Amino acid sequence: QTRRGGVRGAAPTSLAEALTRKNSRAPKKSGKLKRKMAAWRAKRKTNLPQPTTPPPGNPWRAHFVRSDEPINVGGNAAVYRMDPIPESGGLWLGSCPKRVVAKxxxxxxxxxEAYAFEALKDVCVTSAFANMKGHALPPPPVNRIVDVRLEGxxxxxxxxxxxxxLHDLVHMKQKSMRAAATPRELLSFAVIVYHILSGIGRMxxxxxxxxDVKPENIMVMEWNATPLPRARLIDFDFAGNASDPASSFGGTEGYFSPERARGAxxxxxxxxxxxxxxxYQVLTGSNSCRVKTGTPRREQAQLAETFRSKIPHLKRGFAMNGALLQRARNINVKKHVHVEFIGSLEARLWSMIERxxxxxRTAKFQDVVGDAREIAQKARDFAKDATAPSGTGVPTDVGVGGMDWNVEPDEGACVMVTRE
Incomplete structure (x- = not known):
């Protein structure tokens, strides 16, 4: 309570008063002293070790620069764009794949242990499908793996x-088969549907x-490019042996069948x-069958049954883009064939969903795959004739840009030769 021998105020009578009373007894600092202390603090801050941001995970940093932000984020992993460093000479010899990402x-x-098993299973199943050669049964097309590393x-x-x-294409870009206004856009969706069904059929x-089949686990390559799009399955971390139910687990709410939701x-x-x-989502652009996270399994089973029963009602309120039928009527080559195809398309697509x-559904599945292939082929013929000059029957973009009208899924895999 003293300063230079003099009393400065009475002593506090309680702890509360001591904590709240303004400290008027501290000696006031002169302007010169304040400046010296500020300079000392600045010097001390400069000399202290500064926190450093750890470099992003990139075992291929000698050959690729990883994007700062992921281009896709899932429950277990994130995917980053990888830009090649030209002067590095490249990681591999060869020409494909031309663009790569890092997961x-x-x-x-x-x-x-369970997490590690899922991660390694995804890599192993993908590699096995990509490298199946000479097998009597063709594997499903997959995104080929170039290299796998452990770091940290x-x-x-x-x-x-x-x-x-596919989720971003349908729900973010708001593209759907229902909204397709041109023969080429209709063809693109028909090819995607056929590839998805064919891929699962091959598996x-x-x-x-x-x-874990869902739009987020289906990748679409070359959308709106010169070649037709290619749809491929990804994320095989929940995959299992079809003959051994104990090896199969996982899935996503909203995509469980009634039997699966009940515990099968x-x-x-x-x-x-x-x-x-x-x-259904590809056809309509709607996600009305979505289920909230955490919904009890019993309720999920009821919702799945309800959705199945609503299909006839949903079908009645559905209509394809009228521009397609008008385009078919304006074609001089095989007009009646294309008009009949567009006129019957709605019923055929809904029949596929119902089956x-x-x-x-297992007994009907191969017939559905066959119908999807036929629809893709007829959509290709429609698009080719729609782009042809009047009366020639030859598409304008054949020979100009090398249009590839093949609707079949990819076959085989390119061989990568790594340098490391």
Whole structure:
């Protein structure tokens, strides 16, 4: 209470008063002293070790620059764009894939055995499909893996850039088969539907079930480019042996079949039901079958049954873009064929969805794949004739830009030769 021998105020009578009373007894600092202390603090701050931002995970930093922000984020991993460094000479010899991305799994593999198993399974199944050669049954097309590394305990996968995922195409870019206004756009969606169905059909023929079919796990390459789009399946971390229910698990709410929601193991029926929900979204652009996260399984089963029962009602209120029929009527080459195709298209697409959601959907699945292939072929013929000069029957973009009208899925895989 004293300063230079003099009393400065009475002592506080309580702890509360001591804590709240303004400290008027501290000696006032002169302007010169304040300046000296500020300079000392600045010097001390400069000399202290500054926090550093750890470099982003990139085991291929000698050859590629990783994007700062992910281009796609999932529950277990994030995907980053990888820009090649020209002077590095490239990571591999060869010409494909031309664009690559890096998939970084979020957690370290050593801490969670189940997580590590899922991550490694995705890599192994993808590699197995990509490298199947000379097999009697063709594998589903996949995004090819270039390299796999461990860094800091995390798994990094350098792989072919798969393009845009189907969810972003339908729900973010608001593209759908229903809204298709040109023959070319209709053809693109018909090819995508055929590739999705064909890919799952090929997996099932190899006794493999995906167990997490949804638009986010389907990549679409070359949308709106000169070649026709290519649709490929990704994320095989929940895949299992179709003959062993114990090996199959996982999935996403909203895509569970009624049987799966009630506790049945993942099976071919599970994949086919999820295909029906996915194709419904591609056709309509609607996500009305979405289920809130955390919805009890019993309620999910009821919602799935309700959605199946609503298909006849949804079908009645549906209509394709009228511009397609008008375009078919204006074609001079095989006009009656194209008019008949567009006129019957709605009924055929809804029939596919009904069969994919049917209780006996496994027995009907191959017929659905065959119908999707035929629709893609007829859509190709429609697009070719619609782009031809009047009366010639020859598309204007054949020979100009090398248009590839092949509607079949990719076959085989290119061979990568790494330098490291």
């Amino acid at each position: 970084e799994w979020r957690k370290r593999l050593g801490g969670d 305990g995390k798994l990094f996968v350098l792989m072919e850039d798969g393009g845009l995922d 099932h023929a190899l006794e493999v079930v995906h167990c 193991a993942c099976s071919r029926e599970t994949d086919i039901w999820a295909l029906g929900i996915t194709i 994919l959601l049917h209780k006996n």
